[in-house]
Amino acid sequence: MPEQISEPTTSRLSLYLRFLNELDGRGVKTVSSKMLAEQFGLNAALIRKDLSNFGDLGVRGVGYVVEDLRRELRSILGLDRRLGVAIVGAGNLGLALADYPGFRQEGFRIVALFDNLQEKVGRISRSGVTIYDIRDLKPVARREGITIAVIAVPEASARDVLQTVVQAGIKAILNFSPGALRVPPHVKLKSVDLTVSLESLSFYLASEAGRGQQP
Amino acid sequence: MPEQISEPTTSRLSLYLRFLNELDGRGVKTVSSKMLAEQFGLNAALIRKDLSNFGDLGVRGVGYVVEDLRRELRSILGLDRRLGVAIVGAGNLGLALADYPGFRQEGFRIVALFDNLQEKVGRISRSGVTIYDIRDLKPVARREGITIAVIAVPEASARDVLQTVVQAGIKAILNFSPGALRVPPHVKLKSVDLTVSLESLSFYLASEAGRGQQP
Numbered sequence: 001m002p003e004q005i006s007e008p009t010t011s012r013l014s015l016y017l018r019f020l021n022e023l024d025g026r027g028v029k030t031v032s033s034k035m036l037a038e039q040f041g042l043n044a045a046l047i048r049k050d051l052s053n054f055g056d057l058g059v060r061g062v063g064y065v066v067e068d069l070r071r072e073l074r075s076i077l078g079l080d081r082r083l084g085v086a087i088v089g090a091g092n093l094g095l096a097l098a099d100y101p102g103f104r105q106e107g108f109r110i111v112a113l114f115d116n117l118q119e120k121v122g123r124i125s126r127s128g129v130t131i132y133d134i135r136d137l138k139p140v141a142r143r144e145g146i147t148i149a150v151i152a153v154p155e156a157s158a159r160d161v162l163q164t165v166v167q168a169g170i171k172a173i174l175n176f177s178p179g180a181l182r183v184p185p186h187v188k189l190k191s192v193d194l195t196v197s198l199e200s201l202s203f204y205l206a207s208e209a210g211r212g213q214q215p
Numbered sequence: 216m217p218e219q220i221s222e223p224t225t226s227r228l229s230l231y232l233r234f235l236n237e238l239d240g241r242g243v244k245t246v247s248s249k250m251l252a253e254q255f256g257l258n259a260a261l262i263r264k265d266l267s268n269f270g271d272l273g274v275r276g277v278g279y280v281v282e283d284l285r286r287e288l289r290s291i292l293g294l295d296r297r298l299g300v301a302i303v304g305a306g307n308l309g310l311a312l313a314d315y316p317g318f319r320q321e322g323f324r325i326v327a328l329f330d331n332l333q334e335k336v337g338r339i340s341r342s343g344v345t346i347y348d349i350r351d352l353k354p355v356a357r358r359e360g361i362t363i364a365v366i367a368v369p370e371a372s373a374r375d376v377l378q379t380v381v382q383a384g385i386k387a388i389l390n391f392s393p394g395a396l397r398v399p400p401h402v403k404l405k406s407v408d409l410t411v412s413l414e415s416l417s418f419y420l421a422s423e424a425g426r427g428q429q430p
Contacts, residue, residue, distance in 0.1 A: 008223070012417045014411040022395070077414050078421025085413070092311035099307065102372065102393045102410035108417075148416050154317065171423070172416040178317045180237070188419045191413050195317035196229040197405055198293045198300070201363050201387040202323075203225045204295025204403045208386070 008048055013073055015040060016047070020070040021105075032063035079107045084146040086170070088161050089153035090115040090123075090131045093176060097150055099127045111144040116157075134161070138168040151175045162189075224265050228288055229260070230255060235285040236320075247278035294322045299360040302375050302387070304367035305330040305338075305346045310393060312365055314342045326359040331372075349376070353383040365391045377404075 019039055023031055028157040029045050033051075051057050051064070054076050058064050085103065087094045090113045097103070098110050113131040115121065119189040121133045132140050140146070149165045151158060151173060158177035165173055166187055175181060183189045234254055238246055248266075252259035265281070266272050269291055273279055289295050300318065302309045305328045312318075313325050328346040330336065336348045347355050355361070364380045366373060366388060373392035380388060381402055390396060390406040398404045 005418070005422075007415060010415045011411050013418075014408070014414040017414075018408070018410070023329050024375070076418070076421070078417040078424075079414065081417075083417055083420065092314065096307035096311055097409070100409060102408065103413060105393075106410050106414065108413060118328065137247045147420055148413065150413075154389055168253055172420050178320075188416060190412055192227070192409070193233070194312070194315060194407070195233070195318065195321050196226050197389055197407050198323060198363065198365075199229040199232075199294065200222060200225045200355055201389055201403060201405055202293040202296075202298055203220070203228070203291065205298065205362055206291070206296070207220070209275060209293075 017073040023066050030062050082107050082109055084109050084111045084144050085113045085148045086146045088114045088152045090120050095125055096127045096153035099126045112140055141168045148172045155179045232288040238281050245278050295322055297322050298362050299324050299326045300363045301327045301361045302365045303329045305335050309367035310340055313340045313344045329353055356383045363387045370394045
C-alpha cells in the first residue's frame, strides 16, 4: 500500500464502496470506470487513477468485478477488521450517531457511549449501546477493543474530552465539536464541520440569485 | 462572481471564514496567504487562487485585512442574508442539528422543525425551535422565508420527505439520510455521508498497522 493517500482520495474510495454495495445488492456483477464516473460526476481517468493506487484491480474489456473490487476496497479502508468505536457525549448528537445505520452497515462496531452526567450512566440507547461514565473510558476501551472515538460534546467540554480520549490510548478521533482542537502527532483527528455543508448551499443560493438578476 | 466555483473551493472558503472569525475574535488585523496555508496544511498559491476568483482581495505586502476578507467571504457565501433553515425530522439528529451552535454563529436562522409524529408537533427544542406538522411545510416555509431544508429522517422516509420539500418550493437541501436521492435540476441537494469520515479514520488505522508490520 502506498505511504500517502490523500484525504479526498480516501473519501472517494468510500463513495465507490457505497455504490458497489448498492450494485452488489442489485445483483450487478461488473462495473466500468465510465459507469462509476457517471454515477459520481467525476472523470473516468481520475477513478482509474484512484483505484490503480492499490494495484491492478481492473480487468481489461470488463472493468471491475463488483465483488472483488468491493472486497478489495473494504480491505484498503480497513473495514474488514470490525473496528470498535466509542461515542463520547450521550446528548442528541451522540445518541443519533450511536443509532446511525451507516456505521454498522460498513462493519464498525459501536460498542459504547460515554457521558459525565450520572443520570445517563447505565442507560442504553435505542440501538442497544450502553452509556458508561467517561471516567471509565480507559478500561472500557481496553476491554472492548475501542480504536476510534467520536467526540459529540459541546464546544466548552471538547478540549477536556479530547485529552481524556488521548490518555486512554485511542489514536483515531472523529470530532463533531466546533472550534479548533490539537492532538499529538501520533493521533489522527478528523473534524466534521456541519456548517461547511450548509454554507455550500448558501453559496449556491447566492450565486443563483446573482444569475437571476442578469438580463 | 464567476459562474462555476467548485465544491471543494466553496468548502475551503468556509474554512477560511471560520479561521478569520477566530482571528477577528483575537483582535488580529491582517493575515497572509502563508499563514492561512500553514493553518490548513494547504499550498499558499492555492489559497491565493481561491480568493482571486472573487476579485482583488489582497493588499500587496500586507496580505489580507481580516475584517474586509471576512465581510467579503460572508457575502460570497451568501451569509449576509440570514437564510431561513427548516429541519425535517425531530428525532435525535434533527434536534441535535437544531441546537448546533455553528449554524447560528454563521448567521443561519433555524426557524422550524418538522415531524409527522403528532405527539411531537407543538413541542419546542432546547434552543427554542418549534416542531410543526410536516403537512404544514409549505405554508410555514412561505411565512418564515425558509430557503434551505435539512433532511434528518430515517432512510425509509427520505424519498417521501424529499418530495414534500421540493413541492414546498425549497431549492436547497442538505441531506443526512443514507442512500441515493435524486432531485429535479433546479434543486441543489448536498448529502452528508457520516460514514465517509469514519472510514477515513479506519483507512488511517489500517495503513498505520501496515507500516507497523514493516521491519
